[in-house]
Each structure stands twice: as structure tokens, then as C-alpha cells.
Amino acid sequence: MTMDKEKFEMKLMDYLSGDISKEDRAIFEKLLSENEAYQKEYADLSKAWSHLEALDTPEPSPEMDETFFTMLSKEIGNEPRNTFWNSILEIFSQMWKPKLAYGILLLGIGLGVGYFLNPAESNFPNQEVVAAENEAEEVRQRLVLTLLEQPSANQRLQGVSEANKISKVDSIVVKALLQTLNGDPNVNVRLAAIESLTNYLENPLVRQGLVQSIAHQESPILQVTLANLMVALQEKASIEPFRQLLKEKTLDTTVKKKIENSIESII
């Protein structure tokens, strides 16, 4: 059996490189075994390849590394820095296609028209807005503290509701709210204080204050509210104060049951 010369040459190279399927290998080996000329050619080529593979090469000197890294650090020093404007320019040069260019042009015109039609708002610097907001927050915090100290329950309630409007309370306001929760003579104000404090549950001071206030509460409605809240928070630290509360003889039976259930669900 013979084969076209080029086809044989290709097959032999596949065989030599090992990149050949099992089937093709078997076919090729059969072809070799049947043809002496092919066998000789394979043997010659295989020898030439193994000689070439075995050809030794000296190691490059360490100076080569030194020269390379000197060149590299010099090139790095010469490289223009990848600044913001360079990146923008690069993006634009990559995107510079007519359709996109029209799109960007239209967007630019739109923005320009918008800017001129609405000068009052666009002239309002952001920094001033932020400063004004901060000031308002401070005034509100002072208002809350003042209102919480008023003798009228209505005003104290107003103080608690003002506290709800503050996005970020400081520890003084938290302490004032906790104090209200523990010491205010009016149940409604105390309830409002719990509600207000639930806005800041991520604050550990608030959670701690709520747990500590369990022992101070005598009103059933507040005890139940706190029990519900503790279940929702799965606050394990509340178990002990609740157990203490259960020992109180004056405790309302409904509340007692509620607290027992709460302790179980927290555990």
C-alpha cells in the first residue's frame, strides 16, 4: 500500500508529534510495517528530530537579565502615565464612529440646552446644599433634646416624632430617647420612644439600652412591645432581664405568658 507523497509527509509528522488519533496511529503503523521505504524515512526523520531535540544550548548569562530589567525600568519611566484624561481620550478614539459621534453630539446639545434653560438650579453648588442639610439636622437634634425636657406630654411626644425625622442621630439624642423610655411618666411617650429607637437598631448602644430598659418597665403594653421587639431581634441578651421580670409577683398573667413564649422563641 502506498500513499500520496505529501499526505504521507503530513501523516508522518502527525505520528512523530504524537498528535494523532488511536485509529490513525494504527493505520499508519500498518502502512509503515508494509513498506520498507516508508520505514526508512520514518527512522531517518525520527533520528534527525531526536538529535535536534537533544541539541544542547548554553545558559544565557546573568548580565542578560540585568540589561533587560534596566531597559524595562527605563521604559516604564518613559511610559506616559495612565491619567484620567488619557483614558477618556482613548475611549473616545476607540468609539469614534459616525453614529456614536452623532449620538454624543445630540446628547451634548441636550445637556447644553438643559443647562441654559435651568440656570437657577444648576448654579446651586452641591457643597452648600450639603452644608445646609447638616445645619438643619443639628437644629433638629437640639429641638428634640429641648422638647423631650418639656413638662407637657404633648410636647415630649412631638420631640420623639421630631427624632424620627433625623436620618443620623448622635449618641446624645439616643441617650435622651432611652432616658425618655425609662423615665417618662407618660406611657404614650414611652411607647413613641421605643418606636423611634427601632429606627436605629443597628446601633449597639440602642440595642443595649432597649435590653436594659426591660427591667424598668411596669406598664404591660410596654412590656409586651419590648417582648415582641426582642423576639424580632432574636436578642439573647434580653432573656435574663425577662426572667427577672417573670419573678415579679405583680406581673400581669397575659404579659407573663407572652414573656414566657418570647423567651422560648428567642432560645
Add this chain to the structure above:
Amino acid sequence: MNDLTDNALMLKVKSGDLDKLGLLYERHKKRLFGFFYNLGNNPSVSEDLVQNVFVRMVKYKGSYTGEGMFAAWMFRMARNVNYDYHKKMAKESISLNVTSEELGEPMEDGFNEGIEKEGNSALLRRALAKLSDDKRELLMMSKYRGLKFKELAEFMDCTEGAAKVRVHRALKELRTIFLELEIS
């Protein structure tokens, strides 16, 4: 892991992260050195040529597209560096009134050092020196990258089948020359 392929590293070099060239250098310096050395350059020239390849990579990094194989791109560059070097040397020798006969075959410089040594290596180097530049480059690329015909095809800018036939014929010619030298 894809971030560490030759292609990915070279694309980073292209985008300005030149530090990554150091990794590519460490990965390929020995092969490139061997490539130049076995093409017939002496060790010192071979080291300079390796250096030139990387200088060229920095210079032409913008033309790297990431398509195809990095090694084929690098070895094509190495082949051009070698060609330019010998062209320059030939020019200089003409301007110095040295005839090419006095200079001998440009590729044979390095091989002459090995002639005194006995054994296959010396003989093989002499045989390699007698091959045409194309065939010698192709065999060196095969030696340093293995018989990866897809890569060789990219290196030689031909089809995979053609690359197989060319390597086959180059090896066959090398063998013939080798045997002739052995007899003489």
C-alpha cells in the same frame, strides 16, 4: 488563571502595564536565547538579540491584537531581529571593504566554534548551518516550541498541512547533510 496566559500578559503590556513584560521575559528568555544561538549566533550576540526582541515588543506593542498565538508573534519578531542584525553586519562589512567570502557565511560564525568538538552536537550544528535560513528557523521554532503545527503555521504564515510538509522536508534535508558530514 487566564490573566497569566502569554496573550493576556501581552495585552496588559499593550495597555501600558509594562511590568508584565518582565514575566514574559522570564518565561521565554531561554528559548529565545537558544533560538538565536542555534541559528548560528555567538552567545553574546544571542543575548543582544534577545534584548532586541523585547525592545521591539515595547515599540510595537500597539500592533499586538491578541489574535493568534503570542509565541508565533514573538518568534516572527525574533526572526526579523535576526535578519536585521545580519543585514546590518553585512552592510558594515561592505563599508569596511571586507568581502563576504572573507567573512564567511554570516550564520556560520557560531557554528565554527563547535567544529572542534567531537560528537553529534557539533556535527548537527554544521549541518544546520548548511540549511537555508527558512528551514533553519523553522526547525529551531519546532525545537523550542515543539511540533505544534498550528503555531508553526502561524509563524510561517502558511496552512497547517503546509507547515507539516515543510518541517518534514527540512528534517529530511538536515538528516541528509548530517550523514554526508559524518562520512566526510
